[in-house]
Amino acid sequence: MHQLSKDGKLKNLLTIEGLKKEHIIEILDKAEGFFTPDSGEIIQTNHLQNKTVANLFFEPSTRTRSTFELAAKKLGASVLNLDISHSSTSKGESLRDTVRNLQAMQCQLFVIRHHTSGACHFIAEQIDPKVAIINAGDGCHAHPTQALLDMFTIRKHRQDFQKLSVAIVGDILHSRVARSQIHALHILRAGEIRVIGPKTLLPAQVEKLGVHVFHDLHQGLKGVDVIMMLRLQTERMQKGLLPQGNAYYRQYGLTTETLSLANPNALIIHPGPINRGVEIQSEIADSPNAVILDQVTNGIAVRMAVMSLLMNNANKGSL
Amino acid sequence: MHQLSKDGKLKNLLTIEGLKKEHIIEILDKAEGFFTPDSGEIIQTNHLQNKTVANLFFEPSTRTRSTFELAAKKLGASVLNLDISHSSTSKGESLRDTVRNLQAMQCQLFVIRHHTSGACHFIAEQIDPKVAIINAGDGCHAHPTQALLDMFTIRKHRQDFQKLSVAIVGDILHSRVARSQIHALHILRAGEIRVIGPKTLLPAQVEKLGVHVFHDLHQGLKGVDVIMMLRLQTERMQKGLLPQGNAYYRQYGLTTETLSLANPNALIIHPGPINRGVEIQSEIADSPNAVILDQVTNGIAVRMAVMSLLMNNANKGSL
């Protein structure tokens, strides 16, 4: 494992898998401290003063890149944005050489998104112990900061995870978000975890992840306290993996009707950007129990917490 | 109107139309204060410390985006550049959702350029009163900061607007710049406003804007004190809206010969980038009465003034 130091401290954030409850609680508590008590705005700090954060995106994502950029700046860091998908940076250079070069340029923290599952683990093996890596999404594997901000949001609105029945709805098979969410919910000892989706979009033997499997949305939503919608990647529809057009919405869309099966006041979560009328009814997305924009704000604070913690641990490690 | 608060303060800058003289004078005076008295350089301030300005450009424009970025940084703000035209940000997301997400990311000031006339008004309807919007050009509708920097430049060099005869030359029909200039000149009570251009490039019933219309450059320039050239968008030539090749220059180009018809020392203004030999003779663009580069510098100060004023008003509003 390249995620934890010998004494169990978080060195890199590569995946939720293998973290202890204490690791997650430490991050969520730290994130809470970045809000002003009164206005709920995020404060400016100097935790990462004189540090440089490199946003290394091999897959384009303006939204996720922006949240990391804003989080880093709120910590007082310099930010270097490298949009590798558009650039000639690599010029055939290996991933390892690219990262080692940036390290030589005195970047201390790497936020990496890559289309290949496992790319961040690969880089973590290669890198100097004084620098740290955050996985901002690798292939279908993991998207740990998304799961952490989801947990932060659930804890803020619902407190005790053990009493919660949580449903994850949509394309679980291709979703790094779902995989990270399931691990996080287990670690925080959620009462029940359900996954809901068509057979073609659930991983083989998904039950082994400790979840209850539903192919029918009506059955799956019955009595749940938290609904975690996934974004439908409509390009998969074109490849025949998903029911065409309205069919998906009719079967798996969260609507006033299907929502009524869940517990009253069920919390609705979505990683964004939402597809109104594709996986979620527009009115539901704007309803008070849908905390989708709150998630975005929490995402800044949670990413600040992760960055601050990793840099803190890296500095101690190098003493 | 989403531009003024109930007590008449500027909340967003969407258009020049409907502003009072006091609003414009307040901005121009504030801009003047951002210059050092001696060297005429722009000072660094902390008016927007801990604020984040999002540059949201749905139409590419490195130049205008850069002036807003530089202005924001001179005020001590963080800047998030979002080049939506090149990115996959929206992924089919609505304009409203994009802006609400950025608001959730703790951006307080939005600088928006959009190809659709009215896009900024639409967003202003949707947005939290604690954030502010600046229209950096929407379709053929308005480009208010350009008009304000033009007014700043005219005032600096010529003082009293009531004594001035001002001519706007070129493609008035498609120009958001011209529309904003005409409104601003009226509000500042310019003595006379003329528009000069071929019939195909003047809006229907343009006289109703309170301007004198000329199709002949020689007649139109006679005795004017200020000449506001418009940039010729040469792609319109290809569509047959404009005389091909040299024909436009021969009829509407500002040259030593045509300039001689204006008042001696007539001030020459151009929003840039200039097309030398297309709408203006190269030597004229570099002559002492052409204050085109001075406009660029003034544009930074005027944008600082608008940003500072809007954030000031937003903070008061939220108390």
Next chain:
Amino acid sequence: MHQLSKDGKLKNLLTIEGLKKEHIIEILDKAEGFFTPDSGEIIQTNHLQNKTVANLFFEPSTRTRSTFELAAKKLGASVLNLDISHSSTSKGESLRDTVRNLQAMQCQLFVIRHHTSGACHFIAEQIDPKVAIINAGDGCHAHPTQALLDMFTIRKHRQDFQKLSVAIVGDILHSRVARSQIHALHILRAGEIRVIGPKTLLPAQVEKLGVHVFHDLHQGLKGVDVIMMLRLQTERMQKGLLPQGNAYYRQYGLTTETLSLANPNALIIHPGPINRGVEIQSEIADSPNAVILDQVTNGIAVRMAVMSLLMNNANKGSL
């Protein structure tokens, strides 16, 4: 010359040619001061506080642009990145007008990369004496900061240039790096300078540059103390200028075997990004005498030194 002021101070860094030994030593010494004495990390300073550095790249280069961006930020400057190759900035605007506009936007330092040899000299002729230009690579002409960081690296590891035999290996003909290196080595009075490459990739009458010419790598490397590899631009292979596929590597690749001909502990330098197995054996690139990543770090400090020196001289000049 637009590089030196009348009293011999560096105003712009356009090329190594024509610099005196004192100019180079001043930069290298200044760069040394930007490292912490103990950890060898680069310090944060405020030498360029309230200054704006414009990175004006007419040829895409994420890597070089990043090093200048990081160097500028380590000096406390604001950075404006303008990727002209992707943007519509110029819209047919002349290079001179683009730079004069940025100057009017209060940018004080221009880092320019351009595909045309001599572009930086051209701009330096046009520009206000209060601003400064750094050539970040123009056509096949010069890349002075690369040569300076190479000299810094050689001096750090080998001290006395007069005792050194230095070989430059590869496509000398198209290399602005090689040209700048040869000038710098002469100015610092290197004991011997050799160039090694196929006839098709050496400039006509290259001997006139005061170098010994070798077409055979084995002969050329005999007894050298420093090996400066050039990056092979593989697109030239496709145009028939270079031996196809493995042929180049077999003839001109730096391998364990060919390296054994050089002096023991010969220093290996490469401007990066390296093509493993194309111009250099992968194991050699990672060996202790290959100081390729050290060059990258030194490049930040050397660019800080050049920027700081130029701004210092510009401010004095304007008094």
